[in-house]
Amino acid sequence: MNSQKYAVNQPLIETLINWVKSGEIAIPEIQRPFVWSSKKVRDLMDSLYQGYPIGYIIAWKNPNVKLKDGSLSEGKKILIDGQQRVTSLTAAIIGQKVVNKDYKKIKIQIAFNPLEEKFETLTPAIAKDKKWIDDVSTVFNGNLFDIVGDYLENNPDADKLKIQTVFQDLINIPKKQIGLIELSGDLDIEKVTEIFIRINSQGVELSQADFVMSKISSNETYGGNLLRKAIDYFSHLSKAPEYYSHIAENDTEFSKTDYFQKISWLKNENGDLYNPTYKDILRVAFTFKFNRGKLSDLVSLLSGRNFETREFEEEITKQSYDSLISGVKEFINETNFKRFLMIIKSAGFVDNRLIRSVNALNFAYILYLKLKEQKYNSALIEKYVKKWFVLTILTRRYSGSPESEFDFDIKNISQKDFGEYLKEIEDAQLSDAFWNAELIQRLNTSISTSPVFNVFLASQCYFNDKGFLSKDITVKNLIEQRGDVHHIFPRDLLKKKDLTRGQYNQIANYVYTQSEINIKIGNKPIEKYLQEVKEQCNGGELKYGGITEFSLLEDNFKQNAVPISIFEITMDDYQEFLIERRKLMAEKMRKYYEKI
Template sequence: MSTQKYAVNQHLISTLLSWVKSGDIAIPEIQRPFVWDATKVRDLMDSLYQGYPVGYIIAWRNPTVKLKDGSLAEGKKILIDGQQRVTALRAAILGLSVVNKDYKTVKIRIAFNPITERFEVTNPAIEKDKTWLADIAPIINGDIQTHRVARAYLESNPSTNEDLIFERLDRLTDVIKKQIGLIELDADLDIETVTEIFIRINSKGVVLSQADFAMSKIAANEEFGGNTLRKAIDYFCHLAIAPEFYTHMAENDATFAKTDFFQKMSWLKNENDDLYDPSYSDLLRVAFTSNFNRGRLADLVGLLSGRNFETRTYEKDIEEASYQTLSDGVKEFINETHFKRFTMIIKSAGFVDSGLIRSQNALNFAYTLYLKLKRDLGNEAKIESWVRRWFVMSILTGRYSGSPESWFDYDIKQVAHRPFAEFLADVEAADLGDGFWEAGLIQSLNTSSTNSPVFKVFLAAQARLADQGFLSKDITVRDMLTHHGDIHHVFPRNFLKKQGLTQTRYNQVANFVYLQQEVNIKIGDKAPVEYMKIAFQQCETKEPVYGVITSTEQLKENLKRNCLPTAIEDYEMDNYEQFLVTRRKAMAEKIKAYYYAL
């Protein structure tokens, strides 16, 4: 027997707007900023006027919650798709302001020409033109009676047909009687089912993440400050990318500017570091996982609904406590000391540029781990080392590349219930044994992708160990990474192309080094055996040609630190494949030594 997972009904626009007004349908102030261009609002009104369909909106009813006195409160509908259309209707018909994509509160006024039956976004020219009604909102919502509008219009346009104007105004006011489809999802559905239904219904194939569902629920809750919490998450993420947004936020959202959240994130106004610019999904995941000891955001949605996982009921006490716990987690995340200390730890592992970080999930769990250990263990000296090792381990093994939520859930439960040093040792024994270092890692370096996570770890190792760039005496790999220097081929690309090698062969990461551009230009397409001979000869003549190294001892040290062979014959074309094999092994050994020194 199949159960109906959702109901589909047509409702009058007026009914929908009355539900929004009463709060029966919760439209978060900043679920997502209103990103529609004003012309799309105009087009929506034209479609309604013409009687064209305007699609469905989708709402998910909150579960019925048990109150403290034992009574039951029926849940509100949370809008999960159609916010832009509903916001557009509120703006055009009710005359309400919207928060645009620049987070500015603006009014969108739509004008109507009864003679031509055209809609336009109101502008100064239209306001001066007597054939236009500059704002349809008070006409449609009844603030101004239609016959008064008609009489005033006819006085300004005396040659106009009176019956025509009344007929057109009647059609305009009938817009509010047009219907819109509402798909209401059952309160008992889990997130996975809701997601599946959403994808199947949504003709654009848009996928909402679990974070989107969580954010919709948070934003719609005013009772426990969810609407303010949602703003805090959204504003922090925006401010992290655009510090100049601070002044705008302070000036345009005076209510939020008085909150504790605003004070705690104000440090971002002078912050330009982009190593970790979290999205709202990142922030939400870290705050949730570190404070609830759970890794699945579906559980957060349940907890914010007041779900008791044991009795499978919904209780107000749990809902209230969950909002408080999440709020605490968000404050911990945005805390200046925590955030800067964490990014410093990541940089101290050699990840000095955001381009080196290929796994946002690894970064998110590392911050989760830092916040959790900091809260539980205080100033334990080993926390920084543990966080560095865990971060690098998770990148090397691809721990969070598949089923990240399951791994988050497993790992945080282990961290919560076991001594961390013991857990880390078990993971290293299982995932970083001899087979990994001596075979798996070397094989991972057999790639032509410079975005390979393990290659990024190799570069981070060079940055941490202060290695000089290839043939450089003073310029380090760290310098070139932070200043976005160039990466070059040891066996020059054009040289190898002339030998008939394909792109996947000459672009092997084991053939790449950080090299000063001026040195690379001098080398050009020369055979590596030729320019390496000159590099060694200049150590005898003391007349630099490639770089400024004029000491054989320094040159050999430079080659070793770049995991390159010191024998000139290794740079013969016939030895290219063996060169790659040898260098991959040396790179893996360097990564291993670097890891255990973290």
């Protein structure tokens, strides 16, 4: 029979608050920052006053760790569900400030009307009304006799006995019990995740990255609390640089750290090619520094797990924090980050809409950092990162569950010459059969965000190709300026032929073109508007772009992988056109991959 995996207790609320104050329970701020409104705090206090249940909180005990002298250090409890409720209780009962979404420390004041036995968020009107206590935390932390006396003095018509009873009920809130489910410290992360999902009434799922954040934020010995902030703030600033001033003004402790200096460059950045979440930062830093791909291993290592003896050792905890901190610092380094993005852009991925696989981008950054650490030549690093990034997108290497592939790749990369490893993967996955058959088949899709179509567009940006029928405007210009995707065979005419959405929206029928060209073409049959393009090249009226020579037109078709036979076809030849263009698109992508 399996042993009990958790214990259920009902400590007093005041006991729980004392545990938080003493650090026996660590609030990891998984849901960063405090997200409850003051009204939800008010409702929580009202539920407790009325005697209603407020649900269980869940804590996971850190394993006991063996110190160098052989003694054991008792592990803390980490709160993994109930952070908002516990933070609300500490805010309302002991007046502890919380960090809001703007990273400001604020005091949540919950007012109380003893006559109506009603809680409310403090407002200027309530503050002027003598029937209200401005802040219930003053009641919990004050002298009841004096508080009742002062209230009756300000409200002489109030029923003295009722007021005494109401205040007594109010200060008894911390004496009430709260349900605590404590998960065993020897459970692995997969089991903890499963238990959490099963007993969490909100249906919220925590990722392994969330558990890592819990671990590091509750560890002050090795600087985990500041590391957690560095990760959090970097991911936030990468999306919203304007929050720099909020952090500088409201987290003065962090703003004095080396971490803050290392991420301050983000205040002037507005690019959105790569806006990593805290999960991305953790995954890249961990895989890069630990040569492992499974984040569950990081949770164990931060706890001090020795994978051979299955014991927990303080020295392993220290080494793990040192390595993770080093990895995060390499990730957030301005030179590294900008150099990596320059490499990705130089491969033609000039816009975040061309990058649908964050996993591929994450591993490309891991590879960049790893090759740099291994002292590869900078030109080789650029070549290898570009090729690997494109290869992993084309082959969908990190789609689905990427952890096992991350683990497999990083172990090989750390043990072999990367050029040799890349050749192995190319031989296995980018054979002639891939380029001449599989890739062409995958181009048979109507999904405009398809990875293969994005690679095709990236190849056009890389080769500096012009937009369809454009003389000077490039595909890169059009993508960056949100240009039009044009149907070579007009969509509305294909609809009239009773083609399905999936048929007329084929990506082999798509080209980037200037809006004015797209509008001019409108719903003209392909044979009609191309005849007018030919006349334009024979000295006729300039209708579509600025191309006036056949040689330039043929080159434009080649750049857009449009078959030159298009001049001989009609609307009835749509399917044959798609087949021919897919072949040309695949050929272009192969040429692109071989050149980068």
